[in-house]
Amino acid sequence: MWWFIGAMALGIVEVFTLDLTFAMLAGGAIAGGTAALLGAPLWLCIIIACVVAVLLLFALRPYLLKSLRRKGELVETNTAALVGAAARALDIVTETSGRIKVSGEVWSARTEDDAPEILEGTEVTIVAIRGATAIVAPEKGE
Incomplete structure (x- = not known):
């Protein structure tokens, strides 16, 4: 049961961060909880949760972020929002x-x-941000 409570807590954190990281970790917790329901020992549940979370983070999350950016449904923040700014x-x-x-x-x-x-x-x-430095190019008319 603790696996699913943890997944719900991670889901709540995801609602506030909107980064899809905690959603992928929640997926790992759900996989670990499912393994526990099927009678797997704790050590195996932890391994399953970690493997699924890593797979989701590195396989599914980049695809979802790219898809959301392409549709314009993802609002860029922080330095990513500055790229393209005048x-x-x-x-x-x-x-x-x-x-x-x-x-x-x-x-x-x-x-x-x-x-x-x-x-x-x-x-x-601004064409890119590298660290705390903006990489710039003159506007087309300049």
Whole structure:
């Protein structure tokens, strides 16, 4: 019974995170609980729960996330939400240094490798986030 209570708790956490990670862990708990209902020993139930959770995390979750992004049903947050956003260069942006302002925040920035430098005041588009640095390119009209 504890397996299913754990799965319900993980499901509740999933409702608040919306990341599909805890849903996959809940699937593992359900598999472990099912094995326990069928009379498997505790050690085997734990192994089954872990194997199913890992399989769900690495096989099913990426497919589901890609599908949700393609349909536009997944709202991007954090740094993923900044990719594609417009910004303004506060300094000259080169392959090694620079700063931009996006949505009222100042970010360190750089251009992609072998790209020309971007002058101060130029409108740019964020093409990627690597760590705490935005990788930018000039907007098409610039």
